[in-house]
Amino acid sequence: MAAELTRLTVHELAAAYRRGDTTPGAVADAYLARIAALEGRVGAYLTVTAEAARAAARAADDRFARRAPLGPLDGVPIALKDVLCTAGVPTTCGSRILESFVPPYDATVVSRLRRAGAVFLGKTNMDEFAMGSSTEHSAFKPTRNPWDLERVPGGSSGGSAAAVAGELAAAGLGTDTGGSVRQPAAFCGTVGLKPTYGRVSRYGLIAFASSLDQVGTFTRTVRDCALLLGAIAGADPCDSTSVDRPVPDYVAQLERGVAGLRIGVPREYFAEGLDPDVRSAVEEAVATLRGLGAATRDLSLPTTDHGIAVYYIIAPAEASSNLARYDGVKYGLRAPGGRDLVEMESRTRAAGFGAEVKRRIMLGTYALSAGYHEAYYGRAQKVRTLVRRDFDRAFAEVDLIVAPTTPGVAFRIGEKEDPLAMYLNDVFTVPSSLAGLPAVSVRCGFSRAGLPIGLQLIGKAFDEPTVLAAAHAYERATSWAERRPAIA
Amino acid sequence: MIHEVVIGLEVHAQLTTRSKLFCGCPTTFGAAPNTQTCPVCQGMPGTLPVINRRAVEHGVRAALALGCRINAACRFARKHYYYPDMPKNYQISQYEEPLAEDGALEVDLPGGGTTRVGIQRLHLEEDVGKLVHEGSLETAQASLVDFNRAGVPLMETVSRPDIRSPEEAAAFLRAFRAVLVDLGVCDGNMEEGSLRCDANISLRPRGAAALGTKVEIKNMNSFRNVQRALEHEAERQARVLDAGQRVVQETRLWDAERGVTRAMRSKEYAHDYRYFPEPDLVPLRLDPAWVEEIRRGLPELPRARRERFIAEHGLPPYDATVLTQSRALAEYFEATVREFPNPKAVSNWIMSELLRALPGDDERAIAASPVTPARLAGLLRLVEDGTISGKIAKDVFERMLRSGEDARAIVDREGLTQVADAAELAAVIERVLAENPKPIEDFRKGKAAAAKALVGLVMKATGGKANPGLVNRLLQEKLARM
Amino acid sequence: MIDERDVEHVARLARLALGDEERSRMRQQLGRILQYIDALKAVDVEGVEPTSHAVPMTNVMRDDEVVPSRPREEMMANAPDRAGDFFRVPRILED
Secondary structure (H helix, E strand, O other), X not given: OHHHHOOOOHHHHHHHXXXXXXXXXXXXXXXXXXXXXXXXXXXXXXXXXXXHHHHHHHHHHHHHHOOOOOOOOOOOEEEEXXXXXXXXXXXXXXXHHHOOOOOOOXXXXXXXXXXXXXXXXXXXXXXXHHOOOOOOOOOOOOOOEOOEXXXXXOOOOHHHHHHHHOOOXXXXXXXXXXXXXXXXXXXXXXXXXXOXXXXXXXXXXXXXXXXXXXXXEEEOOHHHHHHHHHHHEOOOOOOOOOOXXXXXXXXXXXXXXXXXXXXXXXXXXXXXXXXXXXXXXXXXXXXXXXXXXXXXEEEOOHHHHHHHHHHHHHHHHHHHHHHHHOOXXXXXXXOOOOOOHHHHHHHHHHHHOOXXXXXXXXXXXXXXXXXXXXXXXXXXXHHHHHHHHHHHHHOOOOOEEEEEOOOOOOOEOOOOOOHHHHHHHHOOOHHHHHOOOXXXXXXXXXXXXXXXXXXXXXXXXXXXXXXXXXXXXXXXXXXXXXXXXXXX | XXXXXXXXXXXXXXXXXXXXXXXXXXXXXXXXXXOOEOOOOOOOOOOOOOEEHHHHHHHHHHHHHOOOEEOOOEOOEEEEOOOOOOOOOEEEEOOOOOOEEEEEEEEEOOOOOEEEEEEEEEEEEEOOOEEEEOOOOOOOOEEEEEOOOOOOEEEEEEEOOOEOOHHHHHHHHHHHHHHHHHHOOOOOOOOOOOEEEEEEEEEEEOOOOOOOOOEEEEEEOOHHHHHHHHHHHHHHHHHHHHOOOOOOOOEEEEEOOOOEEEEOOOOOOOOOOOOEEXXXXXXXXXXXXXXXXXXXXXXXXHHHHHHHHHHHHOOOHHHHHHHOOOHHHHHHHHHHHHHOOOHHHHHHHHHHHHHHHOOOOOHHHHHOOOOOHHHHHHHHHHHXXXXXXXXXXXXXXXXXXXXXXXXXXXXXXXXXXXXXXXHHHHHHHHHHHHHOHHHHHHHHOOOOHHXXXXXXXXXXXXXXXXXXXXXXXHHHHHHHHO | OOOHHHHHHHHHHOOOOOOHXXXXXXXXXXXXXXXXXXXXXXXXXXXXXXXXXXXXXXXXXXXXXXXXXXXXXXXXXXXXXXXXXXXXXXXXXXX
């Protein structure tokens, strides 16, 4: 019975609660029991907030009993990436430097979900400060892919992806800076959305790269994604970069279908080096969309190859700035033994940050430093404009771009030790991040070894309705969702 | 060798907004440590800044008053350096696209004449917290941080190196401060730190075009100290150059106690601020209509008011300068003149009596003066119609300051009405002359001072209430007849 | 491509204490990454404006309203070291 409860999507849960088939309390218990049983093997969570979850679930029970639910998310168990501030609950960013940090406030997306009645199960594991593509760079532990426990779930939001894929949460929030929601979604076979930059508030999202970070969603279906997006989207007076545009009813627009939709398939995303299983799955998906009435065509995004270089200057540069505040003065770790302030700060940061974070801080500081600023940071921001122009040109001809999410499937833990090799994982997700465009990854097949493959749909700015409608149509036309990871 | 002194000033003014530049915390001075902070101004992880519109408005107002060009677009930028009073270890400031540029301020010089000091740029930035050292900076084992001030809006104004003497520098600061206080954008309180000044000073051979090596001077916390510090530094640099050596480009701190500038501990690495545009804020493209509205709302500025006082009230330049040192004093003067239309008399009175009791540039003190313009006018009327003598009036003024009463009430109660009855005075004169034969003797011998002494004695005998003119006349007549 | 001195300088700017081995490894890794990034030098960026802001918005500001500050204890709860009402830091040698 409990196993069935954790199989329900968010949409199905809302209906079940309304009908009285089950209650938020029962569902929360089911998830907590499953977490207790499986977490040792998956390691998706850094903090499980069982008591608070039960209390929230009971409150939701009351509301349903009174037939006064708050909405479609009331009583729904959700996992939160540990980069999102949660008042009174430790928020570590997967880092030792924030191991003891307890924020006195909620991130805006967290408080919006709280107001909607969501039940927070806990904080999920991540690459330290969102820097990574495998969650192996968490200071605390790796997370394992529910489809194959020897493999990575992707990163940096690996914990939330694994939680949703392994039925350890009904849905999850992550963050995507260069692919950190889409790539783990692809590796774990879930739906992963990165909204348009500015669609969702960043207040309370512990910053990695300010001009790229966005809160994203992990769900089992596109409908659930639409539900969750609708609850968190919208301007926030606390975030000057959140855009004041009305939030459409994403769920209502899901059934639009793709008849007449013009879809572009960028040839640069199908170059040599693409895993053959991924290539054939995505090509088949494109054919499926054609079969549903879309007009597909080949197009070129010539700056695709520069994406990684541009991203790995801008993101580390902004990160080196955003992480300057971690100095042992106001919060977090303070290393002992420093004889003076500078020594204390240097030791604290050396002890508190892992290798990947240090690497990026160094890279970013270098790219901003006197003498190199224009050559690196200045130039990267200009090439970024060119990346955006590519998309602008493309979207003058098409309504949607479809491509693989990642060049390969989930790799083994420990397999990619070379930093640069790890960075190249992001080649298909980084360009749309640089352009601030909405993009979703949905399951489109499995590799011969049984690992999930992700299909990426990229849309125009604020055109999540088209992106989600197309993803939904594809999902309905296929049955990839029926397969579940063995651990389930 | 004759050295020419070249000075440029950098002034930081705290803007008078209710809340901080990027968050809603209050900006009031003197609160208990760390009670005026929030996650944003404390730089907690995940927080984001949001610009305070009034701070921008104040900046525009000041920029317009200083004749600057408001940039069509301006941006905030991050300025990176590590210091514990800076929560994020970067300061949100402005760099390549500041709020305003290219203005100028006309400054009246103490010795007469004016000089025009260019304003290179004006921009907004957040203030940092306060650092207190347990002991002195050299011996402290630890330092304490209070973040109340972190995030308070600052306006940084950079002058061109047009200032040619330490005295001019102080004059510039006074004039600059007067403009800001007049506009209501800053309270100009250097003691509380709402106005801070750093200077760049260099020397060059008189007549040379190129600038010499400049030294930055910090830690000057009053106008007087700015002048003293720059005087000392100019002398120091002159000595260095005269000895055939080079001036080192460095930052020196003014030590007011010892009267010297000291080099700050040399740093191995100069600051590399790594500026880049603040990604958490969007650019500002100020609506020209809004800027125009602000321009229309600018009050009369000190210099314009000074010119008007000379023209309209017929005051000498000196008086006009003193009376327009602050808007409060100027308004006090004009309010008094409205009730007692003798500008020169009012001016004399304010300059000699009121300003003895109150600082002319202390807006609060003037506004709170127990001797209001109406009361001062009342006092002056009593002198004009002969009810009291000028000397008595000064006493009455003192009492008015203490008690806040009307002049009339004091005069009546203390019986200070001037004695102008000739018969009464003649009697007193008789008595005084009878009791003081020596002065009469001296007068006969031709010592004119003796007459004055006798007048003084008569005044004393009447408790100062006699009409001095009348006393003088009657006494002269009497002495002539003796 | 990037030498030991550069690495030391950058580490100091970034307040990161690196051990000898770490510094050496960092130099190699950064070198390789920078080499990859160097491909950007070939891109023609003549006349191209930098993307300084990801959203095409301007003039987002707030009214000058006071929002009550958080209580001191809440704001100092995470302080690694404090002396009464103050955050405490080790002595500052350089200014």
